Amino acid sequence: MNENVDLHVPVLIVGGSLVGLSASLFLGRLGVEHLLVEKHAATSTHPRGRGNNVRTMEVFRRAGVEEEIRAAASVLADNHGILQAGSLTGEDQEWLFKEIDPGGALARFSPTGWCLCSQNDLEPVLLERAREQGGDLRFATEMMSFDPDASGVTATLKNRETGEHTTVRADYLVAADGPRSPVREQLRIGQSGTGDLFHNVSVTFRSRGLAEVLGERRFIVCYLTNPEAEGALLPVDNEVEWVFHAPWQPERGETLEDFTDERCARHIRTAVGAPDLDVEITGKAPWHAAERVAGRYSRGRVFLAGDSAHEMSPTGAFGSNTGIQDAHNLAWKLAAVLRGEAGRGLLETYGEERLPVARATSERASARSEEHSHPGYAPPPSVGGGKRGGMLNVALGYRYTAGAVLGVAPDAPVVPEGMRLTGEPGSRAPHLWVRRDGERISTLDLYERSFVLLADGADAAWRRAAERVAERLGVRLDAYGIGAGADLEPEDGADWAEAHGTGRDGAVLVRPDGFVAWRTESGSEDAEATLHDVLVTLLHRG
Template sequence: MNENADLRVPVLIVGGSLVGLSTSLFLSRLGVRHLLVEKHSSTSTHPRGRGNNVRTMEVFRTAGAEQLIRDAASVLADNHGILQAGSLTGDDQEWLFKEIDPGGGLARFSPSGWCLCSQNDLEPVLVTHARAQGSELRFSTELLSFEQDADGVTAVVKDRETGEHTTVRADYLVAADGPRSPVREQLGIGQTGPGDLFHNVSITFRSRRLASVVGDRRFIVCYLTNPEADGALLPVDNVERWVFHAPWQPDRGETLEDFTDERCAEHIRKAVGAPDLDVEITGKAPWHAAERVAERYGSGRVFLAGDSAHEMSPTGAFGSNTGIQDAHNLAWKLAAVLDEAAGPGLLRTYEAERLPVARATSARASARSSEHSHPGYAGSPGPGNGRKGGMLTVALGYRYARGAVLGADPDLPVVPEGMGLTGEPGTRAPHMWLGRAGGRVSTLDLYEKSFVLLCDARYQEWRPAAEQVAKRLSVPLQAFGIGSAPGADLESEDGADWAASHGTSAEGAVLVRPDGFVAWRSESAAADPEATLYEVMMTLLHRD
């Protein structure tokens, strides 16, 4: 215990990019006081990391940020497909896919959808929304050192503008400090995986005539495959601001200084197939695609999240999404332990659940790069489950075989072959529309700040049992009776059978965690619902 700390907080977050800011937002929504420190003076200014998958948008929906993000991303709302072409002016062109959600089939699974919002547009939204929820965010503030003991973590941070040092005492530290994480290094946590996959230089530029060359092809990205000038072209505003990812070969002695404005402009003209194209280079930033996953997700009272825990090929935008979902998984567990609703053992389930997901997802990301012939990537997917599961299944259908779940099948793969969210323990709870007080909500809107027990309104045993268990354990637990019977809390829309969609019977019940994953279900009536639910909650929450 450090008695001389300048500041005491339950959680210290190191890193203020997408994952750190998301962690801050989720903790604030759950009422957990914390401090976030970020060494840079502001959020990202480079348009990158634009793909936000459906699961990420779901968690932002429950955090009240989805519409704010869509508003910030409105300029790219009509960009959907991925084009591969020898040039934009020739005949060698093929859509790898033209629509993210052809036919609108995603609506069966989710109230949300994919969203293109570049990191430089998304991060300011998270900053504003997190601060509105009570988050304390300090930019230009760098972690200098930390040490942990049995009771907490003592860190020294430095204000890079004033030079002032502050000693912070926290119960827990979350390291969202990037792929070269100093926190991970100090903890001595190694990494597994192939390592570096390829290197690119991300070039931002202006071109007013490029929009007429692109025409009505509203792509997310276009892979340009001219062997003399390959790369990836991405629109920023579909009008005059663009990004081009050019392959970089540092292993062959190529340096960043070799990427002069003149060389970059000529490379872009040749790749696009428009030799007279106006090109004004506005910025250049190197980036490295890699496949690495930490051997552990933390040590003691320190946890890794985002790129500090895993690096993935950018194809499919899996990396930042996996990191944001790390944060969502960890936040409710920290809140439960800090509120003494759960024992410290609950925090061990963070690694048990998220590490297998990172391994499976990183393999799929590398496979996706091979399938799309990503410029600069010469690899091929390795053995195992890298190719298994489509984009939606990887983004939404993954499962937790072990952790804070009861009744999950440990022999099933983390990412299944096909999409099927049917209420199995360890999977994201099914989405269905419900009527409530004259309005309309998704089942997913019910899950954020408490455990939720779904049951049939016609059967009276489960709701009072949940109320008694919540009182006995002093835990947030809500029960909702669904149906058209008198006293129902929620009504299924169009007569949909909530029990069938959740893999149970009308006499059964489904327990959903605050992060929207099914923790347990009873497929039939229980002889003693209160005793059954009490034991389930005691086990899930690692209560003695």
């Protein structure tokens, strides 16, 4: 170690909000030593970023934190749908949708479901589990500067409580440092997109009377459309604690100081339609909705994740979910390279895969804001004209058309028409309930710490080939026979080959993040050679 360096770590994460904490958890699960620094003294205290979509909950399920997250979110477990109303006391009320998963159709695709967990409740869960996994997480610690070179990054950190400085040498840096990312700025990575969409002030308040006004209505959010006091109302505990997003127009000279407690309380009463409502303002926080995507996701050994890589309209909660899934994609690739299983070229596929997803998702988020007439949002003519598509299709049905995948048509759409989770390379692998040693699991529960090869239980050729290739290349590769009486026995006699789009003597190779890397519909005269070449290509083993 250089005598001027105080600490060496394989990965330095800058930013300890949802995306940084998720990156720490995922890396820790994979045994990657890392340091996370966050300039704030603690996790978020503001109830925001609450919608965790089904794909995010899948990765949290595999990371072992789903139960804790649902426990932290239990107070909002019965809140569903989005209401739009002129007021909460008048006749002008319409459910934009009443159920996230009407009829339980999601169970066909996933072992889990959406979860409404506010950021201030979710972050402590991630923090605790990341530390349990061995992560070194330091709050009240700011990265003052960083110097990237061909072999790593040297960063200077400052403890904001003691003033102590520490010099850290990292092999890789993950920047989860927010939409105004100093790391992105230093790397001179530009952005594209519509830009600013609208501005809000998020007002937390207490009111016991509001629960009486609402009665049995339990929504995720209610868009209140009174032109004199529009805004978005969100429950925190359905009883006393609430959040109201009030439009803010700084372009007209409006300042945060203009949002006095009296003005905010009056605004909320008018919006709700209850002039005598008890309102106690407890906090205010500005936020900005924008559509911007970085021109690239990395430069050298520095990677962008979350808001540093993309900003999206909040409608649909796409932004935080996309960021958490960025971290999940990057974590297994960093682990593979640091273990020596993959060449550094694998890390280039992070941007190849995630950047097109961010572009497609950010466009969908803006279109969703227009569809819902989000308070404060006046879309420019260039916004909102793209394909709509269902929420589930965007959240779960997206695929990687380039990167660490083989057999994908380069002109395939990132978000295809309809839900097609049928084992196509680049898509999230299909979910099937199976029995393994008497335990009921989803096939998705197999994917986290290794590549997984699925082949018919009656034919051991692919599994033998996988064992030999894993030993020959020194990679983590698990192989399972699937079918009646095999390692994995599908419930209700489900046809695994049909579900995965392959033939009975074919095979499917799934990546650690649960995406299909490659499949073949038939057997091979030399399965070992075929599988060897596939993995060498995927892992950039030159």
